[in-house]
Amino acid sequence: MQSILYPGGIPLWRNVVFIQWVVQIISAIVVIAIVSGFIFNVANEIQDREIPFGFSFLDEAAQIPIGESVIQYDPSQSYLYGFTVAALNTVKASVLGVILATMLGIIIGVSRLSSNWLLSRLALVYIETFRNIPLLIQLLFWFLIILELPNVREGYVFFDAFYLNNSGFYLPWATPLGGFWPWAVLTVVGIVGAVLAFNYLQKRETETGQPSYPIIAGFVIFVVVTIIGLIIFTPLELVIPERQEGPFGRLQGGARWSGSFFALLIGLVVYTSAFIAEIVRAGIQAVNRGQTEAARSLGLNTNNSLRFVIFPQALRVIIPPLISQYLNLTKNSSLAAAIGYPDLVSVSTTMTQIAPAISLIGMVMVTYLAMSLFYSLVGNIYNRITRYAGVG
C-alpha cells in the first residue's frame, strides 16, 4: 500500500502486523530459554549432586505396609503395584465422593430455593458453614469424632447391619458367587432392552402425541430383568457384618470402611456439596423467569416445563463449574495424608524414604493430572452434545 508520507509503504515500526510478529517471536524465545534453562539446570544438579533419579526401582519389592486397599496387596509386591494400590484408594475416595456430593448438593441447592422458609434457611446455614471452614480442619474434626466413638463392642448399630465405632464403619457388601457372570450378561441384556424400549417409546410419544412413559418403562424393564436374574442365577451373596463370639465382640463379614476413609469421605462430601448446592441454585436461577412464565402461559404443567424448558437450560450453566468441583474434590482428597488414609500422596511420601523422590512426585502429579483430565473430558463431551446454535 502506498502512503503519502512514506512512498515506499508503511514504516516497519508502525506496521501492526510486523509488531505482532516481533512480539510473538520475542515471547517464544523467552519461553524456550526459561524452560530449557530449567531442564538443563535440573539435569546438571541431578548428575553433579548424585540425586537419585530413574524408574528402575518400580520393579523392586516395596516393603511398606498399606493399611487398606481395593485390591489385594502385601508388602512383598513391587513399588509399581503399591503405587497402583494407592492410586486406586484415591480413585475410590474421589468417585464415591463425587457421587455422594452431587446428590447431596442437588438436594441442598434445591432446598435453598424452596418457598419453605425454614428449609431454605437451613440450607443457607449449611452452605455458609461448610464452605467457609478450611477442609483440613473439617477432616480433622470428623476424624476426631470417629476416634472418640465407642469401641467395636459398644459402638452404634443401625438396622442390625450397619456398625459405626472407633475402628470404622461396617456395612453389608455383596460378594460374587458362581452365577455372577451369567447374571451380569443378563443384566447387560436388560440395560440394552431398557434403552431400546426408552428410545422406541420416546419416539412414539413425539410421533403420535400419545403419552408413552418412556422413562418409567425403561426403568421397569431394567429392574424386572435384574430381579429375574437374581432369582434364577443367585449371582451375589449379600454378606451382613456379624458379631463374633468372644470377649472382643469383633465384627466379621461385609465391608469395612476405616475411620480415616470414613472421615475423609464425610469431609469431602460435606465440603464439596456446599459448593455444588450454590452451583445448582445459580444454574436454576440463571434461567430467565420469563421462561417459566412462557411455559406456563402455553399450558405446560410443572413437570413438562421443568423437563423440556428449565432443566435443559440450567444444566448447561451447571455442568462446567460442577466438573470443576469434581476436580477440586479429587485434588482435595490428597489431604487424606493428614488423617492417615493411604491415598496416593501419603503412600508415595512413605515410598520416598527409599525410592527417588523426584520420580515419585512426578508420577503422582501425572496421575492427578490424568484423573482431572478424564473428568474434564467427560464434561467437555457433554457440553458439545448440548450446545445449541446462536448461544455460547
Add this chain to the structure above:
Amino acid sequence: MTTSLEETTVTNPDIRKIPLEDRDDIIVCENVYKWFGDFCAVNDVTMSVKRGEVVVIFGPSGSGKSTFIRMINRLEEHQQGKIVVDGIEMTNDLRNLDAIRREVGMVFQQFNLFPHLSVMSNITLAPQRVRHLPKAEADELAMSLLERVGIPEQAEKYPAELSGGQQQRVAIARALAMQPEIMLFDEPTSALDPEMIKEVLDVMRELADTGMTMLCVTHEMGFAREVADRMAMFDEGQLVEIDTPDHIFTNPTEARTQLFLDQIL
C-alpha cells in the same frame, strides 16, 4: 402454498360483524385487587371484554396494566374480586387454571422464546405435550403458522439467530399453536427496533380480523386508533376510563386521560 390464519385459529371472523352489545362476555373482572407488599398494583378494577373484541390498555408506566393482563392467565394471582374467563372462574383449582391457560395465549415484551429449541420446536412443544398432537400434525400446524407470520424459511433456526421482529412473530405463532380463544399482548413492540414494529403490528392487525379476542398493553396509538374496539386507560392501579378510540382521542371523560395523551402524542 398459502394458509389463511382462519384455518389455523379456532375463532370466527364473522363475530366482528355482530355489534359489540349483542355479543357475550368472554372475560369478566369484578372488583379485582392485587397488592405487592403495601403497594396496590391493581385497585378495584371492574371491566368485561366481549367475544372477538380488541381492547388496547394504555397508561403511564407502573399503572398496573401489565399486572392486570397477567392476572387473566394467572401469571399474577388476584387477591380479591372475581375473574371469569370464557365461563371458567379463576380459582385455586388446578383444573380450572389449566383450562384457562389452554384458552389464553400470551405474548411477552421480551419474547421469552426457548433459546435451546429451534423455531419449529418452540412452536410444536406445547401442542405435542399439552394437546397430544402427533408430530406430523404439530409440524404441519407450525409450518402454516410460520407462513402466516411470514417467516417459514426460519423454521430450523434458533431464536438467537433471528431479529427481534422475527422472534416476536415466532412468539405469536407459538401462542397461536395452542389455538387460544383469547390473546394477551404485554407491550409486544416495546423491545423492538422501530423498523420491526410494523411487521409485528401487521400480524396483530390480521389476527384481529380473524375474530380473536385480544387484550393489548401497548403505546402504539396508531394501532389502537385503527384496530381497537375500545381503549382502557389505567393509572395508579385503577381503570380510569374505558371507551371507543374515537371518544378517547377526541373527547376523553377524564382529565387524567387527556393529560397522558398530551404527554405521549
